[in-house]
Amino acid sequence: MAARRRRIIPIDRIRRDVPVFHDRRITQRRSEEKQKTRGSLLVSRFDTSPAKALTCAKPIARIPRFVRSGRRMFDRLSSLVIALTLIAIAAIFAALAGGDPPTIAMMAVAGFAATFTVYSALPPALSATRAQRTSPAETRPLSLLRHPDFARWVDQEKDPLLGVADNVVAIANDAAIRLLGRHIVGADIRTAIRHPLATEWLSRIDGDAPLETIDLVDYPRPGQRWTMRIAALSNGERIVFLSDRSAIDAADRMRSDFVANASHELRTPLAAIIGYVETLQDMNGEDDGATRRRFLSIIEREARRMQQLVIDLLSISRVEADRFRRPTAEVDLAAIVRHTITQLQDSESARPKDIVAALGTEAMPMLGDEAQLGQLAHNIISNALKYGRPGTPVTVELLREGARVRLSVSDEGDGIAPDHIPRLTERFYRVDEARSRSVGGTGLGLAIVKHISERHQGQLHIDSEPGKGTSVSISFPLAASA
Structure with a gap:
């Protein structure tokens, strides 16, 4: 039985063919992925940083200029060759049908001229259309304020928040509407927040400005203080945050008053004690027993007053520390x-x-x-x-x-x-x-x-x-x- 001949494939052919097949599949898969992701939004998780804008995905790399020029020239020449071929075939059929040669020649020349004239006017528009179809268009940043995820994030914010486009309030959450009124949506931001410092900063902030924080004193009523933060986005839009600092200021004032009053309450009896002690020291035994007993009684009373003050301070400190823990006994x-x-x-x-x-x-x-x-x-x-x-x-x-x-x-x-x-x-x-x-x-x-x-x-x-x-x-x- 004859031995079966084995087919021997040169190793250089294997090395040449296999990568071609492998690269072709990779190229096709990458092309499909690019087609799916072209123009899609890169929507990342919204964080509390107001300067983080929503942008479009980077477009696919543009086709080199010389390649596009060569493609347009090829399109023009191939279309012209096809048109001339059709005119030549029409002239041959006319000649075979017994037509007059001068007339056929004139018709061919007129056809060539008409084809060249019409195509000379059409290719720029056709080439532009093909270029728009084959190369990605210039991408513009999408509006962050119109994105549904941004709207949901705005609704979840407890502090007043405004989205501004071209100095017009485009979006406002419930807290901002309660503070400024329902009419602010669609109004000029510089008139919606009626404070001189706010108007000045809102007129000055541009698209490249960093995050700014401004104190609005006596806003919206005397004795109150709000802070306004302005975040400028890349496409000219802005986000305005408002925070009420009145309660924090009141707590700071209360803390300062408490320290001042406690110091005063301790200083007063301490000064009395020191004064009477110095008086007793200056007498050098010349005082009578009644005066000494009276001075010592005053010293004792002031010392006990200081003691009671310290006890009360410790008591109120302990009570405040336990105020969130309900008794269970x-x-x-x-x-x-x-x-x-x-x-x-x-x-x-x-x-x-x-x-x-x-x-x-x-x-x-x-x-x-x-x-x-x-x-x-x-x-x-x-x-x-x-x-x-x-x-x-x-x-x-x-x-x-x-x-x-x-x-x-x-x-x-x-x-x-x-x-x-x-x-x-x-x-x-x-x-x-x-x-x-x-x-x-x-x-x-x-x-x-x-x-x-x-x-x-x-x-x-x-x-x-x-x-x-x-x-x-x-x-x-x-x-x-x-």
Whole structure:
């Protein structure tokens, strides 16, 4: 049996053919991918950077100029050759049909001339059309403000946000409409935000400007402050952010006032202590015992005043640190109030006979912090004892009102004017500075009461009438087991 001949393929042919086949498939696949992605948007995830604009994908590399020129020349020549060939064939058929040779020649010349004239006028337009079809057009950045993803992002922003195109407000979220009015969409941005500094910057910012932040003082009302950030996009559009800084400024002022008041409250008794100590040192034993005892009594009183101020500062700091943590332990408010009254009656500075308690015998269970509720009751009752007239009763009541319990403390003092009542819970606020110092108040008692009440979901109410006295009441929710 004859051996089967094996076909031997030269190795140089394999090396030449295989890459050609492989490259052809790769080229075809890449061409299809380019056709799919041509002109598509590169939409990345929107971030909070307002300067990030939405742009088109980079176009496919343009065909070299000499290649395009050669293609147009080839198109012209091939079309002209085809037209001349058709005219020549028509002339041959006319001659075979017995036509007059001079007439056939004239017809051929006229056809050549007509074909050349018509095609000379048409190729530029046809070539331009072919160039537009075969080469990518110049891409222009798409409008970020009109993209649906941008619109969704704008709606999710809580702060006012405006999209501006050619100084006209093209889009505004709900917060901006609430602040500036519904009429701002379609209006000039320089008139929509009515502030001199805003108008100046909005007129000056161009497409190449970086992110700018401007403070708008007394905007939109006196005493308020907003910040405006302007992000210029590459296609002439802008994004305007507005942020309310009024609450932050108020917190900063409150913090500064607190530090200043605390420093003042500590400096005053400290200065008195140092003064009396220096006086005693200068006497060199020449003073009598009564003067020395009086000076030492003043020093002790001022030192205890400083001690109480430090205690109150620490208390309000701890209460503020715990204000977001709701108490979970069940306590008896009636027992806490009874214990507080007993402590005040046993103290030397209290008026034990003036406290009239109407607490009843029923337990008042609630979820709370026993130490903080005891401090709350102590501050309210001690304030009534300090500012109530001696010999008049201080009434302490504990009443159940449905699912809540109300603690009420009333005195028969001089009372408080109505314009002072809203500020009584501010730190270091005093209606009568001289009287507060004489009775040893720190100005933090009701501020601590307010914070403890809020942590326990209480409702604080202060009612006072000049010349008749003051009533402070707090309503707390009872525990589920009550």
